[in-house]
Each structure stands twice: as structure tokens, then as C-alpha cells.
Amino acid sequence: MVAEVGVELSDIEAIQQFSTTPRGNEVIMTNPEFAAREQQYEMLATQHGGYWQHEFIDHAYLYNLYFPPQRFFDQITSQLRELVLNYPVAQGVLAEMVGELIDQLPERIVVGNGAAELIKIVSSHIANTLIVPVPSFNEYVNAAPAGKVVEFNLDAPSFHLDVDKFAAAAARCQADVAVVVTPNNPTSLLVPKADLVRLLGKLAEIDCMLIIDESFIDFTEEPEQTTLESDIAQYSNLAIFKSMSKAYGICGLRIGYMLSANTAFTDKVRQGLSIWNLNGFAEAFLRHAPEYRDEFKVSCTKVKADRDLFYQDLCTIKGLSVYKPDANFIFCRLPANAPTGPEVARQLFIDQHIYIKHCAGKTMPDRSRYLRIASRSADENKRLVIALAKIVAVEMPEIVPHVFDRKRF
Numbered sequence: 001m002v003a004e005v006g007v008e009l010s011d012i013e014a015i016q017q018f019s020t021t022p023r024g025n026e027v028i029m030t031n032p033e034f035a036a037r038e039q040q041y042e043m044l045a046t047q048h049g050g051y052w053q054h055e056f057i058d059h060a061y062l063y064n065l066y067f068p069p070q071r072f073f074d075q076i077t078s079q080l081r082e083l084v085l086n087y088p089v090a091q092g093v094l095a096e097m098v099g100e101l102i103d104q105l106p107e108r109i110v111v112g113n114g115a116a117e118l119i120k121i122v123s124s125h126i127a128n129t130l131i132v133p134v135p136s137f138n139e140y141v142n143a144a145p146a147g148k149v150v151e152f153n154l155d156a157p158s159f160h161l162d163v164d165k166f167a168a169a170a171a172r173c174q175a176d177v178a179v180v181v182t183p184n185n186p187t188s189l190l191v192p193k194a195d196l197v198r199l200l201g202k203l204a205e206i207d208c209m210l211i212i213d214e215s216f217i218d219f220t221e222e223p224e225q226t227t228l229e230s231d232i233a234q235y236s237n238l239a240i241f242k243s244m245s246k247a248y249g250i251c252g253l254r255i256g257y258m259l260s261a262n263t264a265f266t267d268k269v270r271q272g273l274s275i276w277n278l279n280g281f282a283e284a285f286l287r288h289a290p291e292y293r294d295e296f297k298v299s300c301t302k303v304k305a306d307r308d309l310f311y312q313d314l315c316t317i318k319g320l321s322v323y324k325p326d327a328n329f330i331f332c333r334l335p336a337n338a339p340t341g342p343e344v345a346r347q348l349f350i351d352q353h354i355y356i357k358h359c360a361g362k363t364m365p366d367r368s369r370y371l372r373i374a375s376r377s378a379d380e381n382k383r384l385v386i387a388l389a390k391i392v393a394v395e396m397p398e399i400v401p402h403v404f405d406r407k408r409f
């Protein structure tokens with residue numbers, strides 16, 4: 001029998017049987033498997049990757065599960081020997097390859113060892129005063145020296161960016177670099193393009209560069225209309241940062257790029273790179289990526305379909321506030337009577353071998369009440385909804401028609 005939420009009742013029974021680990025402390029002390037999982041959880045919570053070596057379902061990292069296709073792995077495997085034995089190409093050729101992929105001039109492109117490398121260069125060496133809305137991807141703030149970064153608090157519960165207030169704050173603190181991540185991490189909320197264009201104008205008046213981080217833009221409704229990449233030549237104070245890890249599902253290869261028509265800014269960022277900053281495997285990916293344009297689009301459509309169903313199913317958990325996602329992950333607020341985010345994450349890991357991110361490490365009010373959950377395959381998402389409902393509402397998700405009139409924050 002298939003329930004309206006798309007969760008089969010047999011799934012629910014299976015999860016109920018699987019989830020036999022008691023929650024009491026006495027049992028924690030006497031159950032060696034539980035203690036081992038707890039240790040593993042504590043260890044993972046301090047890591048930033050390498051998860052594949054451990055057995056759990058990763059709803060924490062934000063990959064596209066449906067890309068790259070098998071053909072790419074076959075190609076790279078056949079070139080393994082050469083890729084290991086030879087020096088890779090340097091920045092000029094890397095920029096040409098990214099330029100071909102995104103249809104942009106190579107002189108406007110700087111290719112990084114992940115976007116993280118470019119973020120580090122700008123936050124720690126280029127910006128004199130950096131302003132960042134928070135909560136957001138922590139690395140922009142973490143990579144900046146103390147005293148050089150200003151955090152602009154997004155108002156809860158909407159977490160929407162008011163670009164006029166943000167521009168005024170940038171002027172007050174005399175920021176020379178401002179950052180906007182859209183869709184934002186962890187909220188999964190998009191900033192409308194019209195707002196960003198207005199922000200660019202206001203920041204230009206105070207000679208402030210705007211970094212727009214579009215790492216999750218491919219998961220929005222209409223990426224081609226939403227991105228500012230095609231408008232890059234119009235704004236001399238714009239730099240677009242994009243991690244290729246998420247959308248292209250290649251976190252281990254480490255590729256990200258910056259696109260800007262501001263030559264002085266791109267020159268400064270390039271100066272921060274080492275000569276061979278990407279390895280041969282990353283080079284091979286960029287060389288072959290244009291062959292897979294169609295597969296890439298199809299894979300993003302599939303990610304979005306899973307994510308939309310996941311959103312609807314999460315909305316059936318009583319008391320959970322679920323933010324309508326624009327990226328491939330979902331931001332939720334726990335009800336007051338539920339355990340905290342860190343407790344929920346820990347319990348899901350120990351009982352169900354599912355790893356999610358809580359937001360206790362983010363800068364935001366009530367940070368221990370929020371979760372960020374990556375969407376995976378439809379089956380994995382269903383399993384998570386059932387397990388989460390048990391912890392949050394101590395009941396199964398309501399087997400009722402979808403509720404579409406839920407407030408969109």
C-alpha cells in the first residue's frame with residue numbers, strides 16, 4: 001500500500017524494526033555497538049570529508065548524486081597512468097577549459113582548487129573589510145583575519161536578505177568586499193536577481209566589490225535566468241564564485257572558479273595561486289566536461305525532483321518548520337518540544353546510520369533549533385523522513401494528502 005506522502009507502509013515497519021536502539025543512558029554504557037557509533041559520530045563531527053570510508057547515509061554534504069556519468073569514470077580510468085605521471089596544465093589552459101564550459105572569456109576566469117581556495121585568497125589577502133550576511137557558508141568569515149570581517153545578521157525567521165539594509169551596513173563599515181551566497185547555505189534560499197542588481201548599483205557607489213557565490217544556482221527553478229554569469233560584463237564590481245563540487249558531484253576533484261570582468265581584481269586573485277594549483281584529475285574533468293552538458297542538465301532536473309518530493313514529505317512532520325528550498329538541501333526549524341539539533345543529529349546517526357548537519361556552529365539566533373538536510377535519492381529521503389518524524393514528533397509522518405498551503409518563510 002502506498003501512502004499519500006509516497007512512503008510505503010512496509011518502509012515504516014522496516015524502520016521501526018531497525019530502530020531498536022534505546023535512548024536511555026544506562027543502555028548507552030552497556031551496548032558496545034552504541035558506544036562505537038557514538039565515538040564514530042564524535043569523530044565525524046570534527047571532520048570535513050572522507051565520509052565514504054564509514055558506513056552511513058550522508059545527508060550532510062551537498063552533492064549531485066547523478067553526475068558525473070559512468071563514461072567519465074571510464075575515460076579517466078583509461079588515462080590513469082598519464083594523469084599520475086605528468087604535470088597538469090597551469091592557470092591559462094584551465095581558464096580556457098572552464099571558459100568553454102560556461103561560454104565565457106578565459107581572461108575573466110580564475111580557476112581554484114575548489115572555491116575554498118579562492119575564498120581564502122579574497123578573505124585573507126585581498127579584502128580590507130569584508131561584510132558577509134550570516135548564517136552563511138562559514139569559510140568566508142573563518143578565512144578572514146580577526147577585525148577584518150563584519151557579520152550582517154539575517155533576520156529570523158525569514159532569513160531573507162534585505163539588500164538595502166545590507167548596502168547601508170556595507171557603507172557604514174566601509175567594506176571594500178561584500179559577499180552574498182545565493183541560494184544560501186544553510187537556508188537554501190535564493191536572493192532574487194533584481195535585488196542583487198540593485199545591490200550591485202549601491203555597492204558600486206561606495207567602491208565595494210560584490211562576490212556572489214552561485215555554487216547552488218543549478219538547483220534553482222530556472223538557473224539560466226537566475227545566474228548573473230551572462231551579465232558579467234555589465235558590472236565592474238561583480239565577481240561570481242562557483243564551487244563545481246556540488247552541482248557536478250566532484251567534491252574530491254577540488255574545482256571552483258571565479259568569473260569577473262574586473263581585471264584588477266582577477267589579477268590580484270591570480271597572484272594568490274600556486275603555479276599548478278589543480279591536479280591532473282581535475283584537469284581531465286574540465287577537459288571532458290563539455291561532452292556531458294546534456295547529462296548534466298538531466299542530472300540537475302532529477303536532483304530537483306527528488307528534492308521537491310523530499311520537501312513535501314518533510315512538511316508532513318508535525319511541528320517541523322520546513323523552508324521551501326531553492327538548492328539541493330533543506331533547512332528546517334525544530335518544534336519547541338523536540339530535542340535540540342545536535343541531539344537529533346546524534347540520534348539519527350546512532351540509531352539509523354544517517355548523518356545530517358545541525359546548525360549549532362552557525363551564527364544565528366536559536367542556532368541549536370535548526371537542521372540542514374541534503375536531499376539524496378527518493379528512497380533515502382523517505383527513510384530519513386520516517387526516522388526524523390520518530391525523533392521530532394514521536395509519531396510517524398501523517399499519512400494525509402500533501403499540505404501545499406504551508407507558510408513559506
Ligand SMILES: Cc1ncc(COP(=O)(O)O)c(C=O)c1O
Pocket residue numbers: 113114115116117137181185213215242243244245251254255256
Ligand atoms: C556556498 C559555498 N561556497 C563554496 C564552497 C566551497 O566549495 P569547494 O571548495 O568544494 O569548491 C562551499 C562548500 O560547502 C559552499 O557551501
